[in-house]
Amino acid sequence: MFCYQCEQTYRSDEGAGCAGAKGMCGKDATTADLQDILLYVCEGVGQYLHRARLLGATDIEADRFILFAFFTTLTNVNFNAAKFVELIQQASQIRDRAKALYEDAARAAGKSPETLSGPASFAPASDMAGLSAQASEAAVRKDAAILGEDAVGARALILYGLKGVCAYAHHARVLGEERDAIYATVEHALDMLAREERDVATLLDEALALGRANFLAMEALDAANTGAFGAPTPTNVRVTPIKGKAILVSGHDLKDLHAILEATKDKGINVYTHGEMLPAHSYPKLKAYPHLAGNYGGAWQEQQKEFAEFPGPIVMTSNCLIEPQPRYRGRIFTAGPVGWAGVRHIADENFAIVAQAAQALPGFTEDAPEKTITIGFGREAVLGVADKVIDAVKSGAIRHFFLVGGCDGAAPGRNYYTDFADEAPKDTVILTLGCGKYRFNKHDFGTIGGLPRLLDMGQCNDAYSALVVATKLAEAFGVGVNELPLSLIVSWFEQKAAAVLLTLLALGVRNVRIGPTLPAFLTPALVDVLVQKFGVQPIGDAKSDIAASLARA
Ligand code: SF4
Ligand code: SF3
Incomplete structure (x- = not known):
């Protein structure tokens, strides 16, 4: 494995990249390698989709898959190697579909389709051992000797910027907001990564195009969140627990939080936000739920201590997840793109099982003195x-x-x-x-x-x-x-x-x-x-x- 996508890589043994058996975040070498392969196959999907789009043909399901696939590879999102084997097979099938889309569109336009190489023709193995053996073909620095360090760095900036765009666009999409211009930019960037572009100025221009696409993604997400739940208003949020059964919801996905609030309505369960879920309290249609009780804990890096102490189930709707400890491993759930091997995953937005878990756990036994903070600006x-x-x-x-x-x-x-x-x-x-x-x-x-x-x-x-x-x-x-x-x-x-x-x-x-x-x-x-x-x-x-x-x- 080699991964240097996040800030904490500087504290790894290598000093400027995580290598060896495990990264600083706890991602093991197999998972890191599989993530690289997934992204590489997605570049192949992008090669075809980009060309198909130039001929007027699109495949929105393929674009949606790319958003999700990229999101799973962000730092502290998905650590489940088996999930990546599954996603790689899916990506490979989607790439076949994108190829057919492109070739049909080319023929319909009276052109002979290009035969594409690189990620477009990479044949992923069907199991984990076979895929692990292919890791060097998809590694993030595989072409460093040919492309040069500056190009590799600029390409990494694109790849990682793309991950951010995909994560935001995915959050917007699940609430019904999509922008075709984002998909076009994502496909273009994937095609550029696939064709070994090495001109640094061209690569930096592409990175800025992604920055513009990310503005659109954030605009779409703002429209999605405010459209679904109203515009945030200044709100006092309780930051101390109250007596009663409790669920803790972390990550960024307001739609999941809403589904959890629905699943726990009138059941005597209080729902607390954690980390990036705090702003949920300022959305009128979310704060209208009286059992959205307060915010608990701090930022993600404190979670092993805070989750251990929380007396109810915990749901991670997006980053940042760190290795669940034995004291709470049996009561933490993942949703959406998040995953950890052996941790229960909710793929269908049905959080009834979390409500049941809350009923079975003690909850807070007494009220803590009330303290509030103001959010919602x-x-x-x-x-x-x-x-x-x-x-x-x-x-x-x-x-x-x-x-x-x-x-x-x-x-x-x-x-x-x-x-x-x-x-x-x-x-x-x-x-x-x-x-x-x-x-x-x-x-x-x-x-x-x-x-x-x-x-x-x-x-x-x-x-x-x-x-x-x-x-x-x-x-x-x-x-x-x-x-x-x-x-x-x-x-x-x-x-x-x-x-x-x-x-x-x-x-x-x-x-x-x-x-x-x-x-x-x-x-x-x-x-x-x-x-x-x-x-x-x-x-x-x-x-x-x-x-x-x-x-x-
Ligand atoms: Fe290292 Fe994990 Fe960050 Fe990658 S995501 S650089 S493996 S800490
Ligand atoms: Fe935080 Fe992980 Fe980035 Fe949304 S939750 S800001 S680090």
């Missing part, structure tokens, strides 16, 4: 008070906005984000999103101009909301987004954050500070491009970065 809520915000900026009451958001992780350098939020001067507003906020979202930041100083905008994908707000404020002030008194301080861990970064770059947002480290797959030359062309900066020390941001404004 999505684009509508913030723009609803835009006049107040604009006046406060004009009067000088608000000097600057900091968006401190993104993923959390276990790296020690992540204290930077807590320090940054805590040290930001009192006349500044902190916007936040993603699971990184758990490091500081229970701190008291006070208010400013009648607004809380800390505005929680939602999940990582709600970077869309932040971009809409920034664009509208820029319009109101008659300046560009880069001229606003706004600095972006992004924490990354997994591939959705890579996609969000590509979106920021594609939209021309400059001077983004990123940490705790820069991705291991970016070579010094690629980092140089990001620095020179987009003003991307690695994080430094919180106090100095705050001072530098304020000085720039």
